[in-house]
Amino acid sequence: MRGELHYDAVVIGAGTAGLVAGARLAESGAHVCVLAKGIGSTHLAPGTIDVLGYAPDRVASPREALSELVAARPDHPYALIGLDTVDHALAWFESCVGAGPLAGYRYVGRFEHNHLLPTAVGALRPSTLVPETMVAGDASAPEPVCVVGSRALRDFHPALCAANLTRAGIAARAVEVDIDVSRADENALGLARRFDDPAWRAGFAARLALKLQADERVGLPAMLGARDPGGAWSDLEHRLGRRVFEIPTLPPSVPGMRLYEILRSALRRAGGRLILGAEVVDAERSGSRVSAVLARTGGHDTRYAAPSFVLAAGGFASGAIELDSRWITHERVLGLPLRGVPAPEQPRFLGDYLAEQPMSRVGVAVDGDLRAEGADNVLVAGAALGGAVPWRELSGEGIALASGFRVAELAGAGAAATTGAAA
Amino acid sequence: MSSTSTPIDDLLRGSLDHCVKCTICETQCPVSNVTPLFPGPKYAGPQAERYRVGDEPSVEWSVDYCSGCGICSQACPQGVKIAEINAQARHKLKRQNGIPLRDRIITRPTWLGRAGTPVAPLANFTLGFKPLRALGEKTLGVHRNGPAPKFAGRRFSKWARGRSGPVSGRRIVYFHGCGTEYYEPWEGQKVVEILEHNGFRVEVPKQDCCGLPLQSSGLFDDARKVVLRLARALAPHVREDPETIIVGNATSCTLMLKREAREILGLEDDLDLKLVSERTYDICELLLLLHDRGELKTDFKPVSERVAYHAPCQQQGHYIGKPALELLALIPGLEVTEMNARCCGIAGTYGLKAEKYDIAMAVGAELFGQVRDSGASTVACDSETCRWQITHGTGLGSVHPIDFLHRAYGL
Numbered sequence: 001m002r003g004e005l006h007y008d009a010v011v012i013g014a015g016t017a018g019l020v021a022g023a024r025l026a027e028s029g030a031h032v033c034v035l036a037k038g039i040g041s042t043h044l045a046p047g048t049i050d051v052l053g054y055a056p057d058r059v060a061s062p063r064e065a066l067s068e069l070v071a072a073r074p075d076h077p078y079a080l081i082g083l084d085t086v087d088h089a090l091a092w093f094e095s096c097v098g099a100g101p102l103a104g105y106r107y108v109g110r111f112e113h114n115h116l117l118p119t120a121v122g123a124l125r126p127s128t129l130v131p132e133t134m135v136a137g138d139a140s141a142p143e144p145v146c147v148v149g150s151r152a153l154r155d156f157h158p159a160l161c162a163a164n165l166t167r168a169g170i171a172a173r174a175v176e177v178d179i180d181v182s183r184a185d186e187n188a189l190g191l192a193r194r195f196d197d198p199a200w201r202a203g204f205a206a207r208l209a210l211k212l213q214a215d216e217r218v219g220l221p222a223m224l225g226a227r228d229p230g231g232a233w234s235d236l237e238h239r240l241g242r243r244v245f246e247i248p249t250l251p252p253s254v255p256g257m258r259l260y261e262i263l264r265s266a267l268r269r270a271g272g273r274l275i276l277g278a279e280v281v282d283a284e285r286s287g288s289r290v291s292a293v294l295a296r297t298g299g300h301d302t303r304y305a306a307p308s309f310v311l312a313a314g315g316f317a318s319g320a321i322e323l324d325s326r327w328i329t330h331e332r333v334l335g336l337p338l339r340g341v342p343a344p345e346q347p348r349f350l351g352d353y354l355a356e357q358p359m360s361r362v363g364v365a366v367d368g369d370l371r372a373e374g375a376d377n378v379l380v381a382g383a384a385l386g387g388a389v390p391w392r393e394l395s396g397e398g399i400a401l402a403s404g405f406r407v408a409e410l411a412g413a414g415a416a417a418t419t420g421a422a423a
Numbered sequence: 424m425s426s427t428s429t430p431i432d433d434l435l436r437g438s439l440d441h442c443v444k445c446t447i448c449e450t451q452c453p454v455s456n457v458t459p460l461f462p463g464p465k466y467a468g469p470q471a472e473r474y475r476v477g478d479e480p481s482v483e484w485s486v487d488y489c490s491g492c493g494i495c496s497q498a499c500p501q502g503v504k505i506a507e508i509n510a511q512a513r514h515k516l517k518r519q520n521g522i523p524l525r526d527r528i529i530t531r532p533t534w535l536g537r538a539g540t541p542v543a544p545l546a547n548f549t550l551g552f553k554p555l556r557a558l559g560e561k562t563l564g565v566h567r568n569g570p571a572p573k574f575a576g577r578r579f580s581k582w583a584r585g586r587s588g589p590v591s592g593r594r595i596v597y598f599h600g601c602g603t604e605y606y607e608p609w610e611g612q613k614v615v616e617i618l619e620h621n622g623f624r625v626e627v628p629k630q631d632c633c634g635l636p637l638q639s640s641g642l643f644d645d646a647r648k649v650v651l652r653l654a655r656a657l658a659p660h661v662r663e664d665p666e667t668i669i670v671g672n673a674t675s676c677t678l679m680l681k682r683e684a685r686e687i688l689g690l691e692d693d694l695d696l697k698l699v700s701e702r703t704y705d706i707c708e709l710l711l712l713l714h715d716r717g718e719l720k721t722d723f724k725p726v727s728e729r730v731a732y733h734a735p736c737q738q739q740g741h742y743i744g745k746p747a748l749e750l751l752a753l754i755p756g757l758e759v760t761e762m763n764a765r766c767c768g769i770a771g772t773y774g775l776k777a778e779k780y781d782i783a784m785a786v787g788a789e790l791f792g793q794v795r796d797s798g799a800s801t802v803a804c805d806s807e808t809c810r811w812q813i814t815h816g817t818g819l820g821s822v823h824p825i826d827f828l829h830r831a832y833g834l
């Protein structure tokens with residue numbers, strides 16, 4: 001007896017890229033399994049789909065800026081994905097939100113336009129497809145902003161946020177509202193659960209209403225509901241009689257958790273499996289193909305065999321790519337070759353922390369069809385891809401979504417070709 | 424009392440250095456999400472662990488409120504063994520503060536089972552009798568409303584010994600655990616019949632508890648003795664033939680054998696336990712593997728019923744996904760809804776303890792609500808204590824998923 005299962009496709013990683021790839025493959029009728037060591041970056045990032053924010057100047061239309069970027073940088077992930085695919089992926093994602101578990105929660109945006117939304121410190125962040133609950137924060141809106149915080153959430157400082165918004169030319173002030181909490185370390189998720197409760201919300205709205213001025217819009221940390229954010233947000237707008245918007249917080253990110261739920265249930269609805277805790281520790285190869293991966297299941301490992309694999313295990317942040325103490329970089333999951341690694345004589349890191357670090361473009365080496373070098377049936381998506389600098393470009397979630405979408409198309413076609421050949 | 428650190432301690436402690444303080448575990452912990460008494464996995468685990476030095480008094484007490492469900496370890500993207508670190512810390516706390524008599528009793532299903540089985544009607548009456556349960560709460564700290572199982576009054580092993588199964592077929596070793604032995608012997612009968620239907624010859628070695636309740640209450644020395652005794656009992660049955668495996672329907676107990684005893688109790692080096700750990704499979708895991716090989720009989724008759732399926736946290740700790748869902752999907756007519764809530768609250772004996780009963784019920788509330796909303800008439804769940812808790816919280820009957828397979832096979 002051997003722990004062995006066969007799938008049409010196995011996806012490694014349950015961040016945005018892996019979940020999208022898994023859901024799309026399952027929607028195309030494939031028998032799919034997503035294996036993940038743990039949860040991905042969704043719970044940490046703002047939950048917005050940032051396609052391209054800076055190139056290097058602030059981008060107004062991601063579509064236009066991307067056309068230029070891919071022409072200049074043929075090795076950039078977006079150049080390999082293709083702009084039409086980005087467009088299709090955005091449209092698919094919107095429909096996926098609509099069919100998802102969070103009734104009344106929507107994403108809003110177009111490929112041709114970036115919103116400009118406040119961060120927790122009052123900087124303005126360009127973002128393409130965003131939860132409707134954030135849209136009223138846009139810099140172009142005429143109303144002055146009232147940033148609302150509470151001592152209960154110690155990681156959010158409304159005065160700092162308001163001061164920086166004012167500096168950026170947006171009239172803003174800060175107020176605090178008392179929220180009774182039983183723990184000193186309450187986070188946005190704990191408070192979001194309260195906002196799910198209509199009676200509690202009504203009480204909060206009543207206390208806040210007393211502090212607002214006539215024409216203000218209200219910015220709150222992103223905590224307006226974990227289970228029913230659509231309902232919580234519109235109810236609050238209604239009760240306060242004005243526009244209300246969420247501002248992404250420090251982790252844990254409530255909108256990011258909603259994004260995870262949306263993608264996870266898309267995978268489930270389409271019949272895909274998700275196994276959390278299953279770290280891929282080894283792969284079996286036959287020639288230039290991977291025939292199976294081994295996942296740690298306690299006691300004995302389980303072998304997952306498939307004609308195609310998607311590697312969506314993230315990059316340095318998730319630990320899928322590492323730089324060891326001897327300054328050697330590895331792709332730790334399947335041992336695939338990397339590209340973009342600075343040559344030994346070149347600098348790897350620069351003194352300025354926020355500068356574009358030479359190491360930051362490192363990723364799994366792929367061909368024009370996102371196929372890993374040396375592993376013909378492994379497609380790569382998300383932060384595992386090199387060639388981009390997501391935190392400078394503000395492109396991480398956009399690349400994860402679009403590449404996850406693209407590899408599903410390619411893996412589906414690859415699997416069909418294999419089956420066709422066998423028949 | 425020893426404070427020597429074993430390699431496994433170092434492995435667990437070493438994993439805490441991987442913590443990047445991302446808070447993902449905090450979003451998943453069912454306990455800290457309902458009570459301020461527990462600050463959550465990140466604080467109680469990798470953070471507080473840095474201050475637990477040798478046998479010095481612990482600076483952190485709240486870890487006793489961790490239920491040990493293991494959800495945090497599944498979610499951590501950096502591979503920090505949070506729940507396992509907490510289990511070790513709980514053990515240390517107990518060592519320093521002494522162990523309540525209550526914990527010594529309810530962690531011994533074998534004693535309880537042996538004592539209760541011959542006098543089942545009386546014992547069940549006692550457990551169902553409110554004034555006595557109130558007394559038990561005062562004197563022992565076992566909550567009066569905690570979901571206590573009913574003794575079946577007969578033992579599974581007796582049934583197994585008294586029958587003659589098929590003489591040929593693939594050998595398989597059945598580990599039934601205490602729940603099946605004393606409380607739900609019929610579950611074990613179904614397991615045996617399903618396996619035989621699929622061409623197995625089932626061996627039921629003489630066996631005892633796996634020690635999990637002792638381990639989860641921090642009674643490590645006793646837990647080690649108990650689990651090693653079980654390993655000695657099972658290992659000889661699989662040693663000779665590499666094809667023979669051990670299968671169990673008590674999912675928390677099979678997890679104990681597969682992984683927890685080795686990781687948490689520091690028994691990595693015991694050869695019998697290692698062998699047993701490698702060869703042990705959860706029943707649904709095994710049936711799905713058979714199905715994948717085209718070796719599972721699928722002569723299922725329709726069962727028209729609406730079921731809610733809850734994968735218990737301990738089952739999720741096998742890191743095999745939810746094989747029961749795929750098996751149930753093979754049964755024509757069965758309408759299965761997957762529950763999304765992570766934990767029923769009971770976590771073995773956690774929810775029986777007087778000071779934790781309310782927390783456990785608050786944890787379970789989400790699941791109970793989902794079950795009710797699903798319109799299901801029955802709940803399927805792989806763990807017995809979770810089934811008792813779900814029935815306690817919803818009033819609905821609850822069965823192991825294999826019950827439906829057994830019915831659909833017409834056995």
Ligand SMILES: Cc1cc2nc3c(=O)[nH]c(=O)nc-3n(C[C@H](O)[C@H](O)[C@H](O)COP(=O)(O)OP(=O)(O)OC[C@H]3O[C@@H](n4cnc5c(N)ncnc54)[C@H](O)[C@@H]3O)c2cc1C
Nearest residue numbers: 013014015016017037038040041280313314382383396397
């Ligand atoms: C704090 C933070 C803030 C961010 N903010 C923004 C932002 O504002 N805008 C933006 O566009 N982007 C942002 N990003 C970046 C963006 O979130 C990521 O680029 C993107 O989500 C990457 O997705 P992914 O699916 O490729 O990888 P990840 O989300 O990292 O997921 C990797 C997955 O692979 C799994 N995995 C790893 N190794 C293994 C293994 N051996 N076996 C099995 N599974 C494995 C992990 O457990 C995880 O499930 C932020 C990231 C972080 C961390």
Ligand code: SF4
Nearest residue numbers: 442443445446448499
């Ligand atoms: S999920 Fe893991 S890395 Fe993140 S805070 Fe918890 S223990 Fe640390």
Ligand code: SF4
Nearest residue numbers: 452489490492493495
């Ligand atoms: S084991 Fe369960 S209860 Fe304990 S910290 Fe982890 S998630 Fe919370």
Ligand code: SF4
Nearest residue numbers: 600601602633635676
């Ligand atoms: S965990 Fe299983 S074998 Fe172990 S005590 Fe429970 S019922 Fe017995």
